Amino acid sequence: MKKILLLAGDFTEDYETMVPFQLLQTLGFQVDAICPDKKAGDMICTxxxxxxxxxxxxxxxxxxxxxxxxxxxxxxxxxxxxxxSGGRSPEYLRLDKRVVDIVCYFLNENKPIGAVCHGPQLLVATGLLKGRKLTAYPSVAPEITAAGGEFVDVEGDVAITDGNLVTSQSWAAHISIFKAFLSILGVKVKL
Structure with missing residues (x-):
């Protein structure tokens, strides 16, 4: 069973948290949802x-x-x-060094990462985006560019894959981002 770590915090976007959490579990993944200063059983609001x-x-x-x-x-x-996940939580989670260290680990180890909406703000915080192509909610574009990444402006239902990194602009691209995320995880779904 593959294990996925889901980063979220208060005012994470509802669909961008609930849907990956439930879908990935439905497909047989163990999904561990974490938030700084929270323990198993604690609640965050979306x-x-x-x-x-x-x-x-x-x-x-x-x-x-x-x-x-x-x-x-x-x-x-x-x-x-x-x-x-996206929403407002990446804005403040990127200020937590432990969170940034987690994201750095996955980037440095070339392990699959999916980031949606404002989630790429955590990628920007790592300083490791030079030369990477990604998308995000359009208001994050200046941050991506300033960090040396290439912001790709796409339709709302499109995901961008660059190596181990898959990004999308919002929950409207769930189908695209999940297909791409499963692909970089090396998982084929047979129905």
Whole structure:
């Protein structure tokens, strides 16, 4: 059984957390959801972001999401891949050195990483994006470029793969990002 580490925090985007957590488990993965300063059984709250015609997304209070692995107990070497949810949590999680160290480990070890929406802010925080192609929610584009990465502007339902890294702009690309993430994990789904 492959093990995936899911990074999330308060006001992570609801779909971008719940869907990967549930889908990957449905496919037989062990998914450990972690958040700094939280232990197994603690809750984080999610936010629901939607595109309703304004200049940016709207935000509403989402569901409570239960963390199922204590942050301080994580041994990154046990995991086959990392999934970084979006929403507002990456904005403050990137300030936690322990979180950045986790992301650095997966980048340096060339292990599969999926990052959606604002999740690439954690990739930017590593300083390891020079020459990498990725996408994110468009407001993250200047950060990616400043970090030496190449922001790829794509339609909302498209994911970008660059080696061990798969990114998308939002939950609207779930189908694309999951197909690509499973591919870089070396998993073929037979139905």
């Amino acid at each position: 936010a629901i972001h939607d595109f309703e015609g304004e200049q940016t997304y709207s935000e509403k209070r989402g569901h409570n999401f239960m963390i199922n692995k204590s942050f301080d107990e994580v041994n990154v070497e046990e995991y086959d891949g990392l999934y970084i």
